Amino acid sequence: MPSLKDVKMKIVGVGKTKQITKAMNMVASAKLRGAQARIERFRPYAGKYRQVLAELARKVEDGAHPLLAEHQEKKRCAIVLVTSDRGLCGGFNANIVNAALKLAAEKRSEGMDVQFACVGRKGRDAIRSAGQEITLSYGDRMGSVDFALASSVALEMIHGYETLALDEVWMVYGEFVSMGHQPPRNLRLLPLSAPEAGQEEEAAQGAHCEYLYEPNEEQLLAELLPSYVKVQVYRGLLDTAASEHAARMAAMDNATRNCNEMINTLTLLYNKTRQASITSELIDIVGGAEALNG
Structure with missing residues (x-):
């Protein structure tokens, strides 16, 4: 299972990609209005x-x-x-x-x-x-x-x-x-x-x-x-x-949607990794305490 730091870095990277795709979608939308008006005329x-x-x-x-x-x-x-x-x-x-x-x-x-x-x-x-x-x-x-x-x-x-x-x-x-x-x-x-x-x-x-x-x-x-x-x-x-x-x-809209799905998946993986790390630390603490009592 990947470390918490690796998963967090992936989430940040996908978030930056999402910002780029959203910006490109807006630029393409603005250019499309002018190009569509020209061909329709x-x-x-x-x-x-x-x-x-x-x-x-x-x-x-x-x-x-x-x-x-x-x-x-x-x-x-x-x-x-x-x-x-x-x-x-x-x-x-x-x-x-x-x-x-x-x-x-x-x-x-x-x-x-x-x-x-x-x-x-x-x-x-x-x-x-x-x-x-x-x-x-x-x-x-x-x-x-x-x-x-x-x-x-x-x-x-x-x-x-x-x-x-x-x-x-x-x-x-x-x-x-x-x-x-x-x-x-x-x-x-x-x-x-x-x-x-x-x-x-x-x-x-x-x-x-x-x-x-x-x-x-x-x-x-x-x-x-x-x-x-x-x-x-x-x-x-x-x-x-x-x-x-x-x-x-359309391509940038699909890319933005895929980024959202990937962020959701990585966030779930981050939570699972964090939960597993906490559980492992609790097991170590309980095991150490039992060893001292014994």
């Missing part, structure tokens, strides 16, 4: 963007823009992996990385070479440890997500697709559904197609609207398609940022 804009782009894509012929054209031979695929820079958020990053590796395995089974563009230090380190090819990396940037970062990533992918260096571009990120649910999601960025661009919004809208465009559809597509890719990448960054804080908040 941006989602209607991204949804309307997809709806307008779907309407435009239906009015033009296939191949009207390089980003709409399917490459005949698909040999190279890029996966934009969006994770957090820091850990201590449960299995959030591991789930996203596993989803990306699974997608990479599927593309390799189709005969394609796969390369990764990593946004977030945790994803970059995991992909590097798995021995995968990384062509683009942005580390320590998820703490302050901005549109410039999304634009930089999107322009690299667009350039690769237009120059035929890439035949498909996917993005894997953590989608913020609720406080307790942040599943990984796979989204095909390139090539774009009309059903993928607006299927969800059209189903929600129900009625079909007819629009008149000035200038013509081809000129508008040349401006909107690159912006659309940027918008989708930015939405993935915002979703992942909000999901990270929600996952860390």
